[in-house]
Amino acid sequence: MAKIKCPFKASEIPEGGAKCVELEGKKIAIFCYKGAYYALDDTCPHEGGPLSEGFLEEGEVECPWHGARFSLKTGEVLCGPATRGVRAYHCQKIGEDLEVEI
């Protein structure tokens, strides 16, 4: 596992928002929720919806395409139509930077 620095500052992600970034060839969605940062695979396992464009509520992200919900902390699927979760990565704010463990 390596710690990879995101090519943007933590402040570029608004509270309750997300940004998609490609790190080590993977599309990863970075979320800012209640002041903490979370990283999940961006691609919904149902039909490929972009989770970085989803809605955040109660520590979960809802896929913008058909509404599957995933835990921001673990990537576990909490509500279909997706039948499996997404990978979660440890994401840490260091100064103004964000580091993701991949």
Ligand code: FES
């Ligand atoms: S693509 Fe995400 S719920 Fe269908």
